[in-house]
Amino acid sequence: VSPPPLRFDPIKEAARQWRSHWGDASTAPMAAVTSIMRTEQILMARLNEALEPFDLTFPRYEALMLLYLSRAGELPLGKMGARLQVHPTSVTNLIDGLEQRGYAARKAHPTDRRATLAAITPRGREIADQATEALNAIRFGTAPLSRKDLDAVTGTLRTLRVEAGDFEEK
């Protein structure tokens, strides 16, 4: 299913060629971006594999955990979109997926009849517990990185997220 491994690091090789064509300045950015893209693929594949027994994808898992960790076990769809940083349509699709599996259910918003709430079900809570256990067991697919490595990456990328307007720096 997956292609055979190469005998060299394709990103390192690309960096070498890049430098000879366009100089030093843009080589590090190119290599970093390519690394992040590829790492995202690897992590997503590992996570989705670990979540398969629970009939979840990672995006659906994220939505489920947002409900799980919310105070009342329920949130307005719009709020979920803001927290997950996805478009309204995607929230609709995510909740559809969770609802079909019996992990969440839509409810009417008590005061605003335009809005819809998504609420986690008891079954959803069980699944969330088990799925989280599974992901924690594999450290979210981050092997072989150390905690120090991970904290450094998180910190570095945080400054990029701030710059991108992901959230307002306190």
Next chain:
Amino acid sequence: VSPPPLRFDPIKEAARQWRSHWGDASTAPMAAVTSIMRTEQILMARLNEALEPFDLTFPRYEALMLLYLSRAGELPLGKMGARLQVHPTSVTNLIDGLEQRGYAARKAHPTDRRATLAAITPRGREIADQATEALNAIRFGTAPLSRKDLDAVTGTLRTLRVEAGDFEEK
């Protein structure tokens, strides 16, 4: 189009809750994975925006550059899949996209009649030059990260890619 910014870092907030539920061990992995996923989204959006004038998406740009940098300006589709780490079907789609835009063309393989070559066109070479200039100008969307930051991220993620079997360490 994009949701309004939050007043706090959603990943930091998730990490806080995570720690109180599942302890320290899995908090750093969770936060790092979420950071990488979100950063990938941000970068992809920045790159696609910069590439829009050239009618390219980032995946198509990557495929085009692979041809651009190849010795003869042409490669077998299978080899492209191995280098880009994507499935054969995706290579077909990518080359379809480049071919429709006149940036590449399919050619018969000289010796193996099963195989197909993709060759960059003169027009494709012009576009590749211009698009690369555009991406270099914005440092591949990596603002505000320093070269030191970028090299550190690339190096750290490289060990993960090796572990994942992306390539064989020499």
Next chain:
DNA sequence: GAAGATTGATGAATCAATCTTT
């Protein structure tokens, strides 16, 4: 039989347009 590539179908994500409620 296996490799290389394509086709058709499925699942996920975004965009534009629509509908209801505020």
Next chain:
DNA sequence: AAAGATTGATTCATCAATCTTC
């Protein structure tokens, strides 16, 4: 008019099955 959510259409990526050639 604006906010919240949904629908339908488009794009993209992957999977299974197919076809040709080695």
